[in-house]
Amino acid sequence: xxxxxxxRFIPFAALALVVSACGGELTTSEEPAESAAAxxxxxxxxxxxxxELWTKEGDPQIDFVQALADDYxxxxxxxxxxxxxxDVELLREDMVNTALSPDAQPQLLWTVxxxxxxxxxxxxxxxxxxxxxESVLAEAAQGSGTFDGKVWVAPISIxxxxxxxxxxxxxGDEPPADTDELIxxxxxxxxxxxxxxxxxxxxxxxxxxxPWLGGFGGSVFADDGVTPTLDTPEMGDxxxxxxxxxYTDGVMPAECDYTCASDLFTTGAAAMIMNxxxxxxxxxxxxxxxxxxxxLPEVTATGEFPKPYIGGTYYMVPSAVEGDTxxxxxxFINFSLAADQQRAQVEQLKRxxxxxxxxxxxxxxxxxxxxxxxxxxxxxxxxxxxxxMRCNFDAMTAAVRDMFGGNDDxxxxxxxxxxxxxxxxxxxQ
Numbered sequence: 001x002x003x004x005x006x007x008r009f010i011p012f013a014a015l016a017l018v019v020s021a022c023g024g025e026l027t028t029s030e031e032p033a034e035s036a037a038a039x040x041x042x043x044x045x046x047x048x049x050x051x052e053l054w055t056k057e058g059d060p061q062i063d064f065v066q067a068l069a070d071d072y073x074x075x076x077x078x079x080x081x082x083x084x085x086x087d088v089e090l091l092r093e094d095m096v097n098t099a100l101s102p103d104a105q106p107q108l109l110w111t112v113x114x115x116x117x118x119x120x121x122x123x124x125x126x127x128x129x130x131x132x133x134e135s136v137l138a139e140a141a142q143g144s145g146t147f148d149g150k151v152w153v154a155p156i157s158i159x160x161x162x163x164x165x166x167x168x169x170x171x172g173d174e175p176p177a178d179t180d181e182l183i184x185x186x187x188x189x190x191x192x193x194x195x196x197x198x199x200x201x202x203x204x205x206x207x208x209x210x211p212w213l214g215g216f217g218g219s220v221f222a223d224d225g226v227t228p229t230l231d232t233p234e235m236g237d238x239x240x241x242x243x244x245x246x247y248t249d250g251v252m253p254a255e256c257d258y259t260c261a262s263d264l265f266t267t268g269a270a271a272m273i274m275n276x277x278x279x280x281x282x283x284x285x286x287x288x289x290x291x292x293x294x295x296l297p298e299v300t301a302t303g304e305f306p307k308p309y310i311g312g313t314y315y316m317v318p319s320a321v322e323g324d325t326x327x328x329x330x331x332f333i334n335f336s337l338a339a340d341q342q343r344a345q346v347e348q349l350k351r352x353x354x355x356x357x358x359x360x361x362x363x364x365x366x367x368x369x370x371x372x373x374x375x376x377x378x379x380x381x382x383x384x385x386x387x388x389m390r391c392n393f394d395a396m397t398a399a400v401r402d403m404f405g406g407n408d409d410x411x412x413x414x415x416x417x418x419x420x421x422x423x424x425x426x427x428x429q
Contacts (some may be wrong), residue, residue, distance in 0.1 A: 281349045
């Protein structure tokens with residue numbers, strides 16, 4: 001087997017500077033801490049209040065969201081939560097649709113950064129700057145979700161980056177140092193007839209394309225941040241790389257969406273998977289000490305590392321929320337961002353916290369998986385949150401599905417993708 005170099009991790013003390021631009025029943029703490037309103041001596045609403053919380057978290061991560069809500073209810077018996085899982089794209093679509101029916105809005109969202117632009121443009125979320133305790137935030141989380149000069153989110157965690165997970169029992173202790181080595185290792189561990197593959201990823205979404213575009217030196221926007229640049233040689237190289245992994249190197253399944261790729265990895269049928277930090281806790285539970293975590297390997301052709309989009313998970317407050325309900329929602333946000341709850345989030349979801357105290361805590365700095373996640377964050381770039389990015393994502397997703405579906409006319413795909421993005425932008429004028 002090819003000799004591999006050890007991956008390089010950055011100290012967590014430097015993490016904020018690097019990314020400043022960007023068993024049993026679950027419980028968030030042994031004993032729920034006092035809520036922010038109570039500790040500040042403020043009068044807490046006494047009437048019954050129901051908070052419908054839409055979250056992009058699915059199984060098993062939604063259990064933590066529910067536990068967090070339950071712990072808050074233990075402090076305030078008059079507050080109940082209805083935690084509702086929604087697919088990321090469905091959550092965005094359903095919220096945009098509430099522009100015409102505010103009564104259909106939930107009271108709180110737990111979602112991703114790229115929803116900011118579309119939801120602000122639709123007028124369905126409200127500004128949060130100065131409304132929650134921003135003093136607890138790590139430098140990397142400060143100013144998150146700024147759009148048109150206003151802050152629209154409260155950061156729950158830092159990250160959301162794609163990275164490399166690998167099974168040490170299959171391929172050894174060290175990850176591939178570059179893409180040549182990734183292909184070599186993946187080839188050694190692929191036996192399609194037996195259903196075993198060297199490398200898997202979600203073949204249906206463009207989020208998994210973006211890091212490779214960065215690794216080949218490209219970007220989705222021109223310098224103005226709004227003009228799509230999807231028909232460039234760099235995009236062609238990124239698409240060709242992924243196409244060749246599947247059709248030339250043969251290290252990937254014929255068809256594979258998110259669930260397929262994740263199941264192959266957790267069952268030991270895939271040596272490596274490209275997936276997000278949101279799966280770290282799940283994969284740790286599934287593989288234990290056999291799990292390896294690292295940044296995506298350097299692109300051999302360019303000497304550059306892939307550049308995953310960096311964001312995290314965020315609270316957003318719908319525009320119709322006001323009065324006592326808004327008071328409770330903001331108090332719950334502060335409760336969630338406090339040290340005890342943020343430490344529990346790290347322990348149970350294995351995500352980098354937005355809280356500065358916990359980001360520097362041994363619960364983070366002594367965890368190998370989070371060290372790998374930190375390295376991946378350090379190589380990422382902030383995810384664009386302007387509304388034009390939705391046009392790019394939609395155009396790229398169609399292109400990715402076309403390419404993975406067998407279309408090897410990369411030039412044609414590039415032209416179609418650029419036209420689709422431009423046509424979408426024309427509808428925003």
